[in-house]
Amino acid sequence: MPEAPKNTPKATEYSPLERNKKVLQFIEDVTIKADEVQKKVLAEILSRNAHVEYLERHGLGGYTDREIFKKIMPVITYEDIQADINRIANGDKSPILSSLPISEFLTSSGTSGGERKLMPSIEEELERRSLLYSLLMPVMNQSVPGLDKGKGMYFLFIKSEAKTPGGLVARPVLTSYYKSSHFKERPYDPYTNYTSPNETILCPDSYQSMYSQMLCGLCLNKEVLRVGAVFASGFIRAIKFLEKHWTLLCNDIRTGLINPLITDPSVREAVMKILKPDPKLADFIEAECRKGSSQGIITRLWPNTKYVDVIVTGTMSQYIPTLDYYSNGLPLVCTMYASSECYFGVNLNPLCKPSDVSYTLIPTMAYFEFLPVHRNNGVTTSINMPKSLSEKEQQELVDLVDVKLGQEYELVITTYAGLYRYRVGDVLRVAGFKNKAPQFNFICRKNVVLSIDSDKTDEVELQNAVKNALNHLMPFDVTLTEYSSYADTSTIPGHYVLYWELRTNGSTPIPPSVFKDCCLTIEESLNSVYRQGRVSDKSIGPLEIRIVETGTFDKLMDYAISLGASINQYKTPRCVKFAPIVELLNSRIMSCYFSPKCPKWIPGHKQWTNMN
Numbered sequence: 001m002p003e004a005p006k007n008t009p010k011a012t013e014y015s016p017l018e019r020n021k022k023v024l025q026f027i028e029d030v031t032i033k034a035d036e037v038q039k040k041v042l043a044e045i046l047s048r049n050a051h052v053e054y055l056e057r058h059g060l061g062g063y064t065d066r067e068i069f070k071k072i073m074p075v076i077t078y079e080d081i082q083a084d085i086n087r088i089a090n091g092d093k094s095p096i097l098s099s100l101p102i103s104e105f106l107t108s109s110g111t112s113g114g115e116r117k118l119m120p121s122i123e124e125e126l127e128r129r130s131l132l133y134s135l136l137m138p139v140m141n142q143s144v145p146g147l148d149k150g151k152g153m154y155f156l157f158i159k160s161e162a163k164t165p166g167g168l169v170a171r172p173v174l175t176s177y178y179k180s181s182h183f184k185e186r187p188y189d190p191y192t193n194y195t196s197p198n199e200t201i202l203c204p205d206s207y208q209s210m211y212s213q214m215l216c217g218l219c220l221n222k223e224v225l226r227v228g229a230v231f232a233s234g235f236i237r238a239i240k241f242l243e244k245h246w247t248l249l250c251n252d253i254r255t256g257l258i259n260p261l262i263t264d265p266s267v268r269e270a271v272m273k274i275l276k277p278d279p280k281l282a283d284f285i286e287a288e289c290r291k292g293s294s295q296g297i298i299t300r301l302w303p304n305t306k307y308v309d310v311i312v313t314g315t316m317s318q319y320i321p322t323l324d325y326y327s328n329g330l331p332l333v334c335t336m337y338a339s340s341e342c343y344f345g346v347n348l349n350p351l352c353k354p355s356d357v358s359y360t361l362i363p364t365m366a367y368f369e370f371l372p373v374h375r376n377n378g379v380t381t382s383i384n385m386p387k388s389l390s391e392k393e394q395q396e397l398v399d400l401v402d403v404k405l406g407q408e409y410e411l412v413i414t415t416y417a418g419l420y421r422y423r424v425g426d427v428l429r430v431a432g433f434k435n436k437a438p439q440f441n442f443i444c445r446k447n448v449v450l451s452i453d454s455d456k457t458d459e460v461e462l463q464n465a466v467k468n469a470l471n472h473l474m475p476f477d478v479t480l481t482e483y484s485s486y487a488d489t490s491t492i493p494g495h496y497v498l499y500w501e502l503r504t505n506g507s508t509p510i511p512p513s514v515f516k517d518c519c520l521t522i523e524e525s526l527n528s529v530y531r532q533g534r535v536s537d538k539s540i541g542p543l544e545i546r547i548v549e550t551g552t553f554d555k556l557m558d559y560a561i562s563l564g565a566s567i568n569q570y571k572t573p574r575c576v577k578f579a580p581i582v583e584l585l586n587s588r589i590m591s592c593y594f595s596p597k598c599p600k601w602i603p604g605h606k607q608w609t610n611m612n
Ligand code: AMP
Pocket: 107, 108, 109, 110, 173, 311, 312, 313, 314, 315, 334, 336, 337, 338, 339, 340, 341, 424, 426, 442, 444, 445, 454
């Protein structure tokens, strides 16, 4: 993820070298005094919000002491504050969660009831996000010096936004950030010098945005020192785009004229400042792309690239082999850990292996607490976890400086924007410490079984979707005896695969169209982030059902038992990842069916269409 231009020490006040030093000193200071900083952050949040309705409702109003806060305030999930959020969305401007006005909602990729969660935000949060961005390059510069001598080729995009019935904008956090003056009006800084002009990033048409960003990146290929996108899936989409559209791109570079499909005047104008007729470059790119293989395409076309900056921790780790292939094994750098609720931390050892990445939470960002997680056999046992915590569990929460090395925790945050003891849903493991501040491996997002891009599908959603689809099979007297699923990222875009084992009781054959309808019904039943990925972002391909032979799931159980699973406790995994198991399922496929079209999706929330 690229860094913010506005730095803790202001970008314009110091030379880049001095600023880097000051930023590193800032990290030292806040990690040494992690506990004092946390105490101060909590007191600040509680004193400024002393009279908000939510805190008064729980009887806290006015207290800023950490122990009282912990004793009185419940640890919550989104559903606990959904009614408050809805009031704000519907136009209630009274101080419900925050004494400062809610400036917008950030639409999380986490969902509730199939719709994106809405995270309240306040104007000053932009400063806090910028601060976290500003830490990234000084840290990076320690490992890879000289990045100020060239450009970063980052593929960054905005997504659609909606208005709540009360008139607040609801949009993803990165869209909010790229549209803010913090990004758009950043002063010149050699560390935030990108190949993509702002206009190409801010273009709402995803084809034009991608095309123009790739075109500029190719034109400036020799200057590029680092490449990236936010998540690995986005960067791979860009390379796929190049594989598909290189003839058009080369044509533009050869002639110095931009493709007429790019109609956005501001994009055209911005690109024309970079695009010059360059037949030699066009020939070079054409020769490389004609080779047919994209192995090492990044180092071939952008020969000075030192690393690929994308998040490959968490579900994105499935893309590591593809990135290695495209980049000939360049370092994959995960710089930060953030969410719509709050930006959390940075990776202080950016050149480490993806499997070793740990994030140091920056104690000024929010007040952090940690709920110990106990997992069985490496599988989070969270699916049956009660929504609200017992008194005893509430007492198990520990502070930032009190976490134990090697222990796993669920992250709980109290933010300046009005979330109090809110469970983010991420499981983290303590990997070490920077001074007093812990460094965490990202382990997983709780409950998520399937993910291709920013979609996060849990077991319950999958189960409901399958149940809905089974209605199509009713007339045929068949039973779904077992099923599992797989996020197949060997296709680009990746897609969901369901393995179904059926027991046929009747004799009427099931036409392929029925299975295709099942695929579509499952897609229609999945949450809005999935459907947006299918419809608008095109980041997810059509869902596939693979019918497997009778007895396949028994074989799967035999295999799991041979690996040491207990017969008594064996449960069919609703999602498979382990390659030999996927191979076993694939070796017994009888037929495959794909969803024939995109599911329905509209921006905003379903409920909003009926309101005004
Ligand atoms: P969103 O609220 O849509 O911005 O999604 C935020 C979630 O994305 C986090 O809570 C994590 O589950 C995931 N995420 C963000 N950054 C990282 C990272 N560096 N590594 C792994 N997962 C991440």
